[in-house]
Amino acid sequence: KAKYNKPLYAVVEESCASAAYYIAAGADEIFVDKASIVGSIGVLMDGFGFTGVMDKLGVERRLLTAGENKGFLDPFSPMSAQQKEFAKEMLEQIHLQFIGVVKAGRGDKLKETPEMFSGLFWTGQQAVELGLADKLGSLDYVAREVVKAEEVIDYTRRDNVAERLVKKFGASIGAGSVQAVRGLVPAIH
Structure with missing residues (x-):
């Protein structure tokens, strides 16, 4: 954008939430569909803790590490209060960075x-009203009406002839296999 002094437009067809919105916030304008999902300005870290299940089953965890916190997010080890506090502080810092990027980009x-920075998300229509997006518009609309492109080229990857034949052949083999198995298994009445 800076190197070529070109405007940057983000077009949201379905979802522009969390990391996708983090990126889109730097665009000059964000176009959305009225039913798009936009926002989710928050940060999460998730996982599972199986220590209680392991205790009930009598399973012993044997985790060897170098560094007292190396296994800190291991789902089979308990999380200490210090590790939990460390993770919360890190998430808060990243959240503040995310908010800063959105505020700088959207101005x-x-x-x-x-609620704007709480992790909630909105429809495209609501996002426009909140200033999280600029206008309603599709990719085709932006290409033709905003960029004024004379020709629009769709670079979506398409299967070549060989790939289509393999898929069709594979589906035929799969259907034939199901029929063959049905013929071998007696019907139960």
């Missing part, structure tokens, strides 16, 4: 609400 367009 005066934002109509901040208490």
Whole structure:
């Protein structure tokens, strides 16, 4: 964008949430469908803890590490209070960075609400009203009406002839296999 002094447009067809919105916030304009999902300005770290199940089953965890916190997110080891606090502080810092990127990218367009940076998400129509997006518009609309492209080229990857034949052949073999198995298994009445 800076190197070529070109405007950058983000077009959202379905979902522009979390990391996708983090990226889109740097665009000059964000176009959305009124039913798009936009926002989710928050940060999460998830996983599972199986220590209670392991205790009930009598399973012993044998984790060897170099560094007292190397296994810190291991689902089979308990999380210490210090590790939990470390993770919370890190998530808070990343969340503040995310908020800063959104505020810098959207500027005066934002109509901040208490929920805006809570991790909630909105429809495209609501996002426009909140200033999280600029206008309603499809990729075709932006290409033709905003960029004024004379020709629009769709670079979506398509299967070549060989790939289509393999898929068709594979589906035929799969259907034939099902029929063959049905012929071998007696019907139960």
